[in-house]
Amino acid sequence: MSGIRNKSNIALIGMPACGKSTIGVIVAEALNRPFIDTDSIIQEINGKPLWRLLEDEGREQFLMLESDAVCSLSCANSVIATGGSVVYSEKAMEFLKSIADIVFMEISYPAVAKRLAHLDIQKRGVVMHNEKKLLELYEERDRLYRKYADYTVAADERTVEELAARLIDVIRKSTAEE
Ligand SMILES: Nc1ncnc2c1ncn2[C@@H]1O[C@H](COP(=O)(O)OP(=O)(O)OP(=O)(O)O)[C@@H](O)[C@H]1O
Ligand SMILES: O=C(O)C1=C[C@@H](O)[C@@H](O)[C@H](O)C1
Ligand SMILES: [Mg+2]
Numbered sequence: 001m002s003g004i005r006n007k008s009n010i011a012l013i014g015m016p017a018c019g020k021s022t023i024g025v026i027v028a029e030a031l032n033r034p035f036i037d038t039d040s041i042i043q044e045i046n047g048k049p050l051w052r053l054l055e056d057e058g059r060e061q062f063l064m065l066e067s068d069a070v071c072s073l074s075c076a077n078s079v080i081a082t083g084g085s086v087v088y089s090e091k092a093m094e095f096l097k098s099i100a101d102i103v104f105m106e107i108s109y110p111a112v113a114k115r116l117a118h119l120d121i122q123k124r125g126v127v128m129h130n131e132k133k134l135l136e137l138y139e140e141r142d143r144l145y146r147k148y149a150d151y152t153v154a155a156d157e158r159t160v161e162e163l164a165a166r167l168i169d170v171i172r173k174s175t176a177e178e
Contacts, residue, residue, distance in 0.1 A: 104149035
């Protein structure tokens, strides 16, 4: 599907549990923009929860399905929450960069570890090699998130409300710069 290739969208990227979905929906509502969660789209297209898809298809195929779902987006003026693993697909990231300003929600390793410890990682689904430790995953991904980011927002030690306010600020400034 050919997408609307303008940069009127905002795409949130970052580690799992950094708050892309939680904050994205609040920001979209405050700015009166549509909210899109690519994880929901992957689930709708494939008819399965993400963790099940990962389990059934394996890492590489999941990443292909994620890339396909992202590249099928056709939207404008929207706030897009991505999945944490989207940065493994250069194709998906190039597509996202063509339709959106990319905001990296930066979160420290201890904060990610703490958040994921509180969530059921099996039932949530995180793309990692079994042998890979969370710290290695963090370091590998951190480089990729930085590579694609147009803006970086510290997502640690901010409440959901504070973080949403900070993102709204960044988005308003990015729109004003155009
Ligand atoms: N600023 C915050 N402070 C404290 N907890 C937060 C904050 N933002 C999100 N959370 C909590 O962290 C958890 C994960 O958040 P969320 O699902 O939004 O992450 P995500 O970035 O969308 O992850 P994924 O990549 O897996 O989709 C949720 O339980 C949410 O309530
Ligand atoms: O960070 C990850 O590896 C993932 C995060 C989720 O948003 C999903 O996209 C999927 O479960 C993989
Ligand atoms: Mg999410």
